[in-house]
Amino acid sequence: MKLYSKYFRRYKQPFFIAVLCVTLEAVCDLLGPTLMSHIVNSGIEKGSLTKVYYWGILMLIVTLIGACFAVARNILASNVSQRMGADLRADLFEKIMSFSEVSADKVESGSLITRMTNDTSQIIQFVNGMMRIFLKAPVVCIGSMILASLLNLRLSLIIYGVVAVVTILIYFSMKISYPRFYQLQKAMDQVNSKVQEYLIGVRLVKAFGTFGKETDKFDEANQNLMQKGIASQMVITIISPLLTLAVGIGTAVVIYIGSSLFTMNLANTGDITAFTIYMAQILTSLIMITNVFTMFVRTKASTARIGEVFDCEEDCLRNNENRKLSGKITFENVTFAYPNGSGVPAIKDLSFSVNSGESLAIIGPTGSGKSTITWLLLRFYDVDRGKIILDNYDITMLGADEVRSNVAVVPQKPMLFSGSVADNLKWGDKLADIDELRHAAEKAQADFIMQMPDGYDSILGSDGVNLSGGQKQRLSIARGILKKASILILDDATSALDAVTESKVREGLKNKEFNQTLIMITQRCGTAMSADKILVMENGRNVGFGTHEELMESCEVYQDIYHTQIESGREA
Missing domain, CATH: 3.40.50.300 (P-loop containing nucleotide triphosphate hydrolases)
Structure with a gap:
């Protein structure tokens, strides 16, 4: 968090504007199912075309306003994340230039290149995703649960159960993923180091005819990177279908119980329709949250690696005096x-x-x-x-x-x-x-x-x-x-x-x-x-x-x- 706070202070104004845009966009999205229920209950069921037009036009206006807010937050997110990335790379380069020789000996140049490029890009993507998705998904998810509860408290209990199951799945996903993504970044370091060594010593490799040996060394590092990549993605590959399954089962239960409540006059068609849409929104939000948490796990590893660079010892630094020595x-x-x-x-x-x-x-x-x-x-x-x-x-x-x-x-x-x-x-x-x-x-x-x-x-x-x-x-x-x-x-x-x-x-x-x-x-x-x-x-x-x-x-x-x-x- 120390790393991000520095840049947050620098870009807090556009960040807060983006947060406002995301919040208002989420509110517009949340109004959609409620407006849809009014179209069904007040218009379609009662045969009132006027009510259908009224609520339909209102729903279209809300959707257009939400789209405008979405465009604004996308522009702000891209601008802030790219500017932060440029500042981060500049600060990293300045830090590396001030490394003491002990620090230069400690961190391989191939690893520094990975941290300057891949790790920094990971942070840029996370900041961009956080401003675009992470802030919206919880608002939509929580808002959908609240509005669904206001529509029908009995059906909303199903949503609470689905969210509880998904939360547990996300927790275990993060716990298992972090060490795997950290190992993935280290494997990428090894590949970069091998490529750098070959490019620096290409003439010597050709002179000694060791191309085959260098290829074998690269293949070993490349295979290791592939295996670490598969291992890190395996958790997501398993968790994502489970999330979809959990929400799908929840939607089926909502429709089943909703039909029973409908026959007992405890729920109407519009409410069940709105609930189905809210369940879809919750599914989308949970998938977004899962993706963001996955991105967060990768970014946490990248942030730790960049933090290691900033924590490295600097030269015994500068003195304001500039004495001209005689040379003794x-x-x-x-x-x-x-x-x-x-x-x-x-x-x-x-x-x-x-x-x-x-x-x-x-x-x-x-x-x-x-x-x-x-x-x-x-x-x-x-x-x-x-x-x-x-x-x-x-x-x-x-x-x-x-x-x-x-x-x-x-x-x-x-x-x-x-x-x-x-x-x-x-x-x-x-x-x-x-x-x-x-x-x-x-x-x-x-x-x-x-x-x-x-x-x-x-x-x-x-x-x-x-x-x-x-x-x-x-x-x-x-x-x-x-x-x-x-x-x-x-x-x-x-x-x-x-x-x-x-x-x-x-x-x-x-x-x-x-x-x-x-x-x-x-x-x-x-x-x-x-x-x-x-x-x-x-x-x-x-x-x-x-x-x-x-x-x-x-x-x-x-x-x-x-x-x-x-x-x-x-x-x-």
Whole structure:
């Protein structure tokens, strides 16, 4: 209810107008059988054509008025539900964008897509149905029972019995359906995740020839979704005929007992006719209520899943200040383990310091914690123990946005977006002019841009599918340079470049136009040797820190890397 109250306050005026229209429409529907009884009793039975015309025209007018109210509430329901859906999707997207890395790790992207689309659509349908049907059906049902009681109390007892039976059936339907619909939504998550994985890795699937295996995995998820769908619909499939049967039996009993009462002059033809119509209205209302409750059960599951997104932890958020940091970095006895991971620390008791304007290379074997340092510097995660200090500020005292405005990251796997080359570069600086774009591209050795058909206006496919790996990395480096941040991190960002191009990129970064701290995470000893300082990592620990010459004398791990890469290369 907390989720709906926010949007209810926003659209309460059209909602109440819709409620009024629904109520008046229901009143018009309820008057129909009563007017019909007057036509039969006052007109047909007494042979008065005038009374037939009078009550018939009145019934037609009431029906037309009800139709006008129906059109009005349909327009309002569609308008409010669609606007609410748009607001809900916008709020969800904003929430997802503010996810902490812990939250991003917890909820799969395929599940988020399902929640943004299918679950949101389910809520839109429910709100629309609630304004159109749910508010009308109880009014018609209760009103039919009251008016039927006023016509003939004896016959109305049959209606009460039918409604009691139907209420019990609806209760058990809801109780059984909810867990099944929740499992249905989870099964839909799995299908979306499988499709997303295939689309992201389609080239790898083709390269390894694992299409059959991927098809089997999708078929398994698809079959699971089908089974969950059948299980969730099975309850409705059984309950709906039972409801119809209950009301049908009630109608038959009304006609049977009504005929007996008619012979005893305790009921007239018009009353029995009106009762039959009221029973039909009650049947229609009960079926509507059942459908709404079924929709409610599905929506309850969708609401819970969307609520889980809104309850997720956000980034350690914004600070109104926007300090420009100098780029000095200090790690003091930092220990960190990934949340929801194995529990083994990725970094253990790590300490080092880099002054503003210096370059630091971080080298070590795979899984030694090199990239984790990047995530901690960006405040994707906070440390378990110890401190990270930027300039003289504990990083936990700075807002996440403030930290990230001072740090530029070039990841090993560059992420490019559909749009022009210029659009992708301007992620670094949205106000950059063409001269700044060219200057950054020159430093990153991205001269291939001018060889593209439209230069900086050339359109890239999603994830830069029309570029090679090396071209993607150079564009990503240019984007990082363009940000002009105090700290520039290259996370193995030159792995797809040849030695000559990488050397030119490093030279371009050395010719600094402002005092920038450069961190290079690398597997290459040749790259590390060009830095002012080198941090050697192994199993999350600092096993060496200093210049190349100092490490060649004091650090066995670094010596092994050097002998393996440099000397073996020379011998080759």
